Amino acid sequence: MPDDWFGDARTIDQRLRRPLTRGEVFALVLCVAIALLFLWVRIDNGGAYYDLSLYLNASRGEFYTFFYGNWILPLFWLLSFLPIVLSHTLWSLLNIAAVFFAARVFGGNVTFALVSFQMLYSLIYGQITGLIVGSVALMYWAAAHERWYLAGLGLILAVTKYQLGLFPVVAIWLLVDTSWKNRLKMLVVPVMLVASSFLFYGNWVADALARWAVAPSDAQASVALWRWLGFFALGLWLPPLLSRVTRRERFIWILAANALAVPYFQQADLVLLWTMPIGAIALLGNLGYVFFVGRFPALQILAVVPLIVYVKMLAPRAQALFARVSRKPISTMEDSHDRT
Numbered sequence: 001m002p003d004d005w006f007g008d009a010r011t012i013d014q015r016l017r018r019p020l021t022r023g024e025v026f027a028l029v030l031c032v033a034i035a036l037l038f039l040w041v042r043i044d045n046g047g048a049y050y051d052l053s054l055y056l057n058a059s060r061g062e063f064y065t066f067f068y069g070n071w072i073l074p075l076f077w078l079l080s081f082l083p084i085v086l087s088h089t090l091w092s093l094l095n096i097a098a099v100f101f102a103a104r105v106f107g108g109n110v111t112f113a114l115v116s117f118q119m120l121y122s123l124i125y126g127q128i129t130g131l132i133v134g135s136v137a138l139m140y141w142a143a144a145h146e147r148w149y150l151a152g153l154g155l156i157l158a159v160t161k162y163q164l165g166l167f168p169v170v171a172i173w174l175l176v177d178t179s180w181k182n183r184l185k186m187l188v189v190p191v192m193l194v195a196s197s198f199l200f201y202g203n204w205v206a207d208a209l210a211r212w213a214v215a216p217s218d219a220q221a222s223v224a225l226w227r228w229l230g231f232f233a234l235g236l237w238l239p240p241l242l243s244r245v246t247r248r249e250r251f252i253w254i255l256a257a258n259a260l261a262v263p264y265f266q267q268a269d270l271v272l273l274w275t276m277p278i279g280a281i282a283l284l285g286n287l288g289y290v291f292f293v294g295r296f297p298a299l300q301i302l303a304v305v306p307l308i309v310y311v312k313m314l315a316p317r318a319q320a321l322f323a324r325v326s327r328k329p330i331s332t333m334e335d336s337h338d339r340t
Contacts, residue, residue: 006175006247009144015104027114028096035092035123042088049088052126056080056087067212068128069160070204071197092123098134103275105137109282113274117288122268132161133272136168143176143186152189159190164269167258168251175247217264220296223303224265236261236310243317252276253313259306267302278309 020028038048058066059076079087099119103110113119122129139154155173158165173183197204219227226233240253255273259265267288274282284305290298 006144006177006251012105012141012144015107016101018104021111023111024100024114027111028100031096031114031119031123032093034120035096036089038124039085039088039092043084048124049091049126051128052088052091055126055128063207063211065211065215065217067208067217069156069162069194069197070201071156071193072128072160073197073201088126091126095123095127095130095134098130098137099271099275102133102137102272105141106275107277108275109277109279112280112282112285113271116271116274116282116285117291118268118271118274118285121288121291122271125268127268128161129164129266129268129271132158132165132269133275135160136165136172136272137275139169139186140172140176143172143178146178146182148182148185149189152186155186156190156193161269163258163262163265164272167254167262168272171251171254175251218296219264221267221299222264223259223267223270223300223306224262225260225303226263233261239314239317245313245317249313252278252309256306256309256313260303260310267299270302270305273306273309281305281308281312284308 042048054065055068055076056079057064059073059080079091082090096114099113100110102108103113119130121127135154135157137154139151139158142148142151142154155169158169173186224233225236236257240250240257243250243253245253252273255276259270259273270285274285285302287302287305288299290301
């Protein structure tokens with residue numbers, strides 16, 4: 001795939017207009033069916049859509065375990081006025097559509113992304129993952145079409161969940177081929193929304209940090225290598241940032257590094273990586289079904305998937321570097337022999 005994967009609006013639009021495949025229809029029907037099934041469970045005993053319930057409670061002032069950007073709260077405030085059946089159905093459909101859109105925009109396999117354990121898991125819990133993934137794609141789509149303020153909206157929505165959206169949108173902001181003036185235009189909407197959030201909610205960042213100190217997020221299903229490597233995990237950022245690669249390769253590499261090198265990254269958030277053109281590797285996300293054997297800690301095995309993507313990117317560069325280093329002593333000896 002050529003490097004114009006970054007910034008080629010025509011190619012993106014062609015992917016978006018492509019007719020649905022049978023696999024995509026199956027995946028969409030499966031996602032909707034799972035969402036509706038667990039909506040029935042939610043109404044029956046409150047056992048599903050746990051995360052969405054927390055988001056809706058936060059919009060009413062109950063911020064327990066809410067650690068996202070407060071600029072998203074008006075959306076949940078509006079949803080909170082709707083009957084449970086309607087609000088939860090709309091939320092599920094929004095997340096499904098967002099992941100479908102992202103996979104089409106980035107050229108990933110829509111079917112693999114939608115049928116993944118991570119996607120179904122996030123639907124069952126009513127998580128915000130799909131919206132974040134779709135917002136990253138929205139930023140990219142809008143930037144490719146030179147709609148800078150809409151790109152800014154995608155940026156700030158994606159950053160709502162910092163550990164998932166921050167590094168991808170920074171990468172897009174820097175990698176898209178445009179002027180610095182246009183990059184600054186992309187920051188207008190984010191600055192306005194962040195400023196408004198402080199105006200309406202006060203110093204919510206300090207409040208969130210205080211809540212985190214008392215009751216941090218459950219990291220049992222985190223795939224980040226930080227728990228084993230500590231600060232050494234930051235070294236994983238160096239190859240994708242310093243290597244000479246295409247913008248397409250650098251972006252995918254950064255997404256893999258983001259899953260591994262931040263202190264906390266939930267396995268469900270790997271859906272963003274599945275929307276990239278990584279082929280059948282995305283199917284390995286279904287290793288998540290070990291959940292039914294080992295529960296949440298078993299999901300840490302999914303760290304192997306972004307690690308495979310990371311190594312796949314690193315291997316040819318490391319091989320080329322090794323080849324250059326291994327040839328250097330030989331050439332040096334030959335030069336010495338020629339001088340003699």
